Amino acid sequence: MLKRSALCLAILSALAPLSGFADPPAVDALADITVMGSKTDRTSAGEVDGYQAFTADSATKTRTPLKKIPQSVQVVPNKLMKDQQVQSVSETLRNVSGVVPNNPLTIPGWEATLVRGFSAEQAQDGANLNYNLGDRESTVNIERIEVLKGPNAVLYGGSSGTPVGGTVNLVSKQPEKEKFGKVGITIGSHDLLKPSFDLNQPLSETAQLRVTGEYTQSKSQVEGMERESYNLNPTLKLTDNAKTTLTLQGKTSRWEGQDYQGLPATGTIAGDFKINRDLFLGNKDLPNSTSALDSLAANLDHQLNDTWSVAAKVRTANSDFDEKGQTLIGGDGFTANAPTVGSSWGVTNVNVYQEQQDVSVTADVKGEFKTEKTKTEVLVGVEHSTLDDEGFMDTDGAEVVDLTNPVFALPYTDPNTAFRWAGKVANKTSGVYAQAQHSMNDRVHVLGGAKLAKVEVVYADSFGADENTSETKLLPRAGVVVDMNANASAFASYSEGLRGVGWANYSDTPKPIESKQTEAGIKFSANQQLSGSVAAFQIDRDNTGIPDPATGGMTSLPNGAERSKGAEVDVVWQPNPGFSLTANYAKTDATYTKAAGAIPAGNKLAGVPEHSGRVWGNYTFKTGKAKGVSVGAGVYAQSEAMLTGSNDFKAPAFHTVDAKVGYETKRFETALTVKNLTNEQYFERFNYFSGRVAPGADRTVYLSTAIKF
Template structure:
């Protein structure tokens, strides 16, 4: 029997081949191809959105394509939804997306832990890589909307170190608009949460627009000692608005400071015959704060040659700075006594410089009864990274009954080697979308090239990786009725994995995804249901011969498969309802040498997860009046570690919010975890997995004025 992924690929390939043959036959019959003029359907800031519902976006195909004709699972979190739910973190926002597990908000933003479909996701900003997502990764002031593309988006997104694997979270930022307004806001709440924010937009002339927004957040946490200090600032300037040639220049400055939080061990929290205080901060309470910072400058040049052809070119330069300071434990179980753990002073500085470039040409034309959208282009991304890790033994402490903590001192032992890494991704791509009647086809190829060089003085070794591969993406959508459509797609991806210290020569990681599903777009209800299967090989896994669990080998094989549902009910009156559900089965498909066996479930991935949000909006057409909403988010249990020794229980939380607007002034109240439910979250990827107590009830009050 053929492999199911190969069968899906062959099926889609045969569909595309039939369309190609039909196209060729028309060419021979006509002799000369007549290109009918078709106007480019421009999207306002890349999307068509009404309330919670998105009808079209450009990020999935880099062309203006209705979601109903896109052979891929795509979810869009609209500006109205983000505002109604009083979203303050990316993790909270991604609770609206099936199969998404967001990064713990208290995690130091020096690495990304978001999962989609059970596998790591990558963050992009306006279609370009946002490498390791440093700075204030939860800043919402400059966010217009959030677009989530599921699976290996191999053809159009290859920045950073290769193909996004579980999927892509694209943050679409607020752009200058042709009007004058100022909006000021202030949020205050539980744990002394305070957040002033602003958004200033000016039309400087008929063709020049300016916008600047930002926010500052200071807050305490339920956990002892922790205080978070973060801010973001985003100015932008557009030249040539309303003309055939437009240039937008965007700046971004963001910083985060906090004592690094490592969570709690499994023993003493989700298992064991003793208990650890849920609010315990492990380590010296006087430890210096960790920080991350990012600075970026982005240029976007758009040009319309005529009614059929256009070009979009982007360039971004960015700098990241990371300093992680921790008094860390290395085990989920006591390793220095019955309830005692060994403590290690750790210091991890890092600096990254990134250069990203992409350009694409889009053409729209017709041949006979077929309508076509052709996209071709190239991209290049280079990351220069300097990082190291110092670690010294500091002593031990009883976490069940903590005594005095050892004082943190700067460690001098080079634990993971001083290294300089250069990660280069480049590629050329071509994509064709063709429609005739009820049939919509998509096919594309990417010639992808990866190159990594890592020099480790501490280990006295130089690791290199270089690979070139042709990556396909094919898909088809068939309109069953005016409301229902069926879709199928197949794609492949390739990536390298940075920020691992390898004990053997690394290999590139390869991935494959097949997806089938149904989409519905009626007068009141819209949504999709999809079944998927993703396979990975050459996944970094912990070297079983390393007693410190600090180095990796590229020997892992994994698979994730499941079913996802996302839907919006928006009948046109006051009610709006958004619902999502995911069944995800993610596991190892090969033994890890001297480690977890095949069949072990991947940590941090619940088998069942879902959410519901119901909103009643009684505001008038001028947005004045009141609205109120409430929602539920629930997940089943998930494994905490790769060996499946520990797991967290399932849980459900309820959120609610309400707002009233009058004379441009808005008063809003939000309650997170309304019933103060006690639950635990898995801290994916932190030293083999950790437990993080879920946030207690939080009350937020916001007042804002637009004028």
Template sequence: MNDPLRLAGLLLAGTSLCAIPALAEEVASLGPIPLDPITIRGLETGAVLDGYRADVISSATRTATPLQQTPQSVQVLSPELLEDQAVLSMSEALRNVSGAQGTIPLQTPAFESTLLRGFPAEFYRDGMTSYINTGDANAMAGVERIEVLKGPNAILYGGGTGTPLGGLVNIVTRKPLPATVTELGLTYGTNGHVEPSFDINRRITDSVLFRMNGSYVRSGADPDVIETDRYSFSPSLTFGHGTDTRLTVEGYLSRWEQQEYQGLPAVGTVTGGFEIDRDLYIGDPDIPDSHTETRKLTLTLEHEFSDRWSNRTQVRYGENEVEQITQIILSNAPDAGATDWALYNSYVPGEQTEYSVNSSFEGRFGTGAWNHVLLFGADYSRIEDYSLMYMDFAGSNDLANPGDWPAWTMPSTLAMGEGDGTYTTSGAFVQMQSSAGRLHLLGGLRLAHLETIYDSEGYGRRDRLEETRLLPRIGAVYDLADRWSAFASYSEGMKANAFYFYASTPKPELSRQAEIGLKFDGGALSGSIAAFRIERENVPVTDPTDPTFLTSITEGQQRSQGVELDAVWQPGGAWKVMANYAYTDAALTADVPLGAPAGSKLPGVPRHSGGIWLDYDARKDRGDGWRAGAGLQAVSSAPLDQMNSYETAGHATVNGSASFTQDGTTYALAVKNLFDTDYDLPMYGYMGGRVVPGAERQVLLNVSKRF
């Protein structure tokens, strides 16, 4: 650890927070304090949105805070943007965020491989962890907006195995509203894509609201064999609307079925003296479908004690089910002949159960020239995860000129990965936001407790990690002018790593981020530019003294640093423009024993990435009329593996869409990869990295009716 940095963080955060008891006494003695009125539109949804831009958000601080006063890089993907781009997957949505690389849509949703700022990101749903993000992870029907927070977010976000590293993607779902609305939609497109969807909202009584939405997708894909079936269904009820106490009960059922897709090896695609068919599906074409399913029940209780003090408590119970069935290859290069690969029948079942609760109190008060927002609370999360991995040798095949594939049969040999894991995170936190004139300060502390127990009956071992640590977060924003502000922040995180056997007592992985930047909001033009540095230590790496290479040691070190730019231009007419760019330098800072040397670039992370979307909307208040838009996304080359032996080439793709609305009916046409560009993507995290050919041109027609 960088002790001076950590000490400075603790001292600065402590300076802000130690005044809390004294402030509370002073507030009590003063009685009512006259404050300037603050009007925050859309408080029930936690954000204020205007087209593609956001003015007020809640994910970064768990309080309704103007984005311009938030000392952190945050990007908000609005429902208008997602609709205009005809977004079909989370990875497609995240192309609008600087420094983000999304999970391959064909990947089995049994592990999450999204990257932010070069490090693994985690998905949250309404501020609570989604752990490995199972079920239909790409369902868009119930998504209100997507809020992306960059870097370790340890103060307010726990759960799963601990702090998100590169950041978190918080999916904010559609909540019941005091209106009667029905919207039905149908999308049809290339590869037999069919997607009906619905959204129904009803006001049952003055205080009881109901909403239900969902979608079903059936689609083929460019690779042979692949057929996907996925659906999601989200009913919700709000009791006490319009009163000081509100309870929202939300259900979520989601399922995904498809033949597991493992991508293609590096040799024969991005390198090598022979070519593998880009549409090749590796393995038995009659292999059974893999599937994942998730079921969640969430209760959210909100109570306003007064116009200045409130409480929000969330409780969630969830169950996940995973079944991965693969005829897998283990190498990026031929291992059974000149162009032949060995094949292994693999079977991975798993079940996870989640118990989570968090509760926070918010108070707004003033002292002298300062206005304060105090947040304090606690959270607890317990994930029980049981999984097995069976693998048997199946045979081999020539991937350059495939013959008959061996038939997939249920394997019986227990392979690495069998285990029964329990991951518990808990913490108490306090955060103070204080503003006076042009200066806005944030200080926070979290007392974080982390405990993991990983049992393996088959291997006769038990690994346990338990750690309690004080984690700071500090930040400041200074308004340089009416439209410009400068910000700086520092935060630390702690997490465990699941699915590893350790050669000795494991240590928790620690992370820290420093970030500086500028934010601008001139009405028409808004956005931010930020420079950051994230450091990780105690990353699991293979134990060099273990001849079986089955165990790990927590000695790895990594670093990511770079510059990011995100901007929205809305001049007030029909035009809207959204753009982003990221320079990301992510690398090892210490040698991996018997592996990659320090300086090796992290897999799946391009040095340069960015995009732009232009939209012309001639409708009046999103009513009758037409709109059209087009965009470009581009990335530079990216390594496939940690040794940097292989890399994908840089590429650029163009998308476009147009729609016409009349009397509540919208007809929309979207074209993805307009010029049918050939390109490859890295499939980060799958057996050391794989190549996935980019999707060919895709045409989609959507008809929706709102009444």
């Protein structure tokens, strides 16, 4: 397997997915145009041609051509998601270089996506999703995903502050003027049942309504696990069709299922005995854990005149999760890399409950100025947000279980001990920001901006801690793109971020996390067929949380310092209207830059493969008897990844192969998809408990069918 994975990585590095940076078509009118014989769609989310995206909103808060943005921004269009028949947001993010997504076996109780080795924020239409609770993996309401790499303090804040690693922006489907609908169902391995719908209904000339929804029920390759989730997404757009638009977005989302705790390193990827890779740790009568999110956002856009416009957004959200599990205690505490004795571990009941209330407000003014040889766009705005995040953690009861012949006899009961830990983190953020984009002779494109940001963190817990930290800092952002010729542009940029901390049990006063990124690269396009980018980067972060060795990792020290540097390649090739290929490759070196706790400087960060990438190709027959038939296949591969910051265990390299065949007409579509076609047996780092692993998904088969009207 290791040789085959190495071969796949070599192929990826030679080729190298994602979003193209071809010149965008003119955007003076909202109409369809033809590029190289294929149709370029203009949607509310931006211009796309198949797998190529020409513009993005996430990087600048303005509809900007990707080739004019001096920073890595990758876009996953809906067409690519549809061709791959992705079943989750996490699976979709494999299409972006340098991204390590959430593990689908974890409960939605925190956000663990990594971009360039560091924690990234997930956002919905620019609003931070915090722990990303509820049915977070659903793609039914996503028009496209824009991934902004590195900090972008000027434009993004709210909740806990500005991103310090990157932003995964989930761009929602918006109401449209024409009536349409789609109702579908997906069935598959492990008793998967997933009905869904997407209904767009114009109410009048000035009001449009769109509602999407999805329900998922499935079992798992892990013994005895069952999961259930749903989400409902109504969006109402009110407009005068001239200057003013008010968009109201609602979301209600629920998830429930057994709490998966992962497997220890010893007995899976190390040790002289073997644990069943599909073992579920815990009593078969373990109650379900739950995760929920309810949110409402209001977006107002108003065009004052031909030069100036204003925009404002208010979002409020309530979320919570209740984790009821049974976890391991090993010779090294709750990390449980090593057994207590022989092949046996201690098992204890654990209950973690957490709830959040989040309110954020942003408002900005945009101006656009043109001369014969220049174009300038300015953006000035303010933001303010509050996030109250509180909960408790408790453990109780114990038994010893031999995991090579497990019998979990300890019944689950909610712990309620005298040593229950309870805590609260209250983050308050505010900022004033300004940004200018200036193009000269349509060859040199300069981007500059700054935010005066303030982050306040109030932390208290049941063990007597009562701390208040406040940080105010001017966060700059600057970059330049120079068009070397009609097909290639060079760019360089610098940006900073400042973010408050989330709920955790801290051993010392938590501090806002700070980050700095420098980046340079080339963006290219050739004849609207081959496009992409090559980038080199370095990110430094300070005040990050690390496990405190004095408490066996149960508490965190806020004094970590880390660095990530590397190079990435993202490519799209569409030689004709029927064939599309996307490829990516990333080399990431993420390390601790100073000793922290028991972790020495120079150690690699957990969960970050040095090499990773994906190739996917799809061909659709456009004429003849096979018209509407499509076939696709792809491979994802990554090198080994450390399980912990102490670098004592590492998950081996792996690769998987996917394939699909589909058929689509104007009113009907269906697809048969096989994930992990060769049924590779591998383990991934489990991004919850440090030092544990989870089995990679086995071969799974999906059949999706939908009717359009």
